[in-house]
Amino acid sequence: MLKKINHIGIAVTSLEETLPFYRDNLGMAVQGIEEVADQKVKVAMLQVGESKIELLEPTSPESPVARFLEKNGPGIHHLAYEVDDIAAALAKLENEGTRLIDRTPRKGAHGTLIAFVHPKSSQGALTELCQTSH
Ligand code: CO
Numbered sequence: 001m002l003k004k005i006n007h008i009g010i011a012v013t014s015l016e017e018t019l020p021f022y023r024d025n026l027g028m029a030v031q032g033i034e035e036v037a038d039q040k041v042k043v044a045m046l047q048v049g050e051s052k053i054e055l056l057e058p059t060s061p062e063s064p065v066a067r068f069l070e071k072n073g074p075g076i077h078h079l080a081y082e083v084d085d086i087a088a089a090l091a092k093l094e095n096e097g098t099r100l101i102d103r104t105p106r107k108g109a110h111g112t113l114i115a116f117v118h119p120k121s122s123q124g125a126l127t128e129l130c131q132t133s134h
Helices: 015-025 064-072 086-095
Strands: 002-011 029-036 041-048 051-058 075-083 113-117 127-131
Touching (some): 002 064, 015 029, 064 075, 075 086, 086 113
Parallel strands (some): 002 051, 075 127
Antiparallel strands (some): 002 075, 029 041, 041 051
């Protein structure tokens, strides 16, 4: 079902302050910066080999990422696994009793479809499934 780790999401208070470290010091290529209105975040995608780092800056205090920052401070927010067929993957998980935040996929950054598994089912490690082509 899972193909690989597509990206690791990191919650940051400011992309502007964080990007220079990842881009200039670690030398990651910036694939794009985009606002995802749905999740009230600004997202920067950085390539590392075949995986990516996703920096997430909230654009509103109501953003789930803003609430995460308030509770935990900046740091690792979620792990995203790539799947071929996200609808099938969600149906399988739900059938098997996994708790889901998103029972149907929604639009992620850069034309992907994404869905989150409830952290209760993953011992606190917020888990995203993503499908890159559809
Ligand atoms: Co993500």
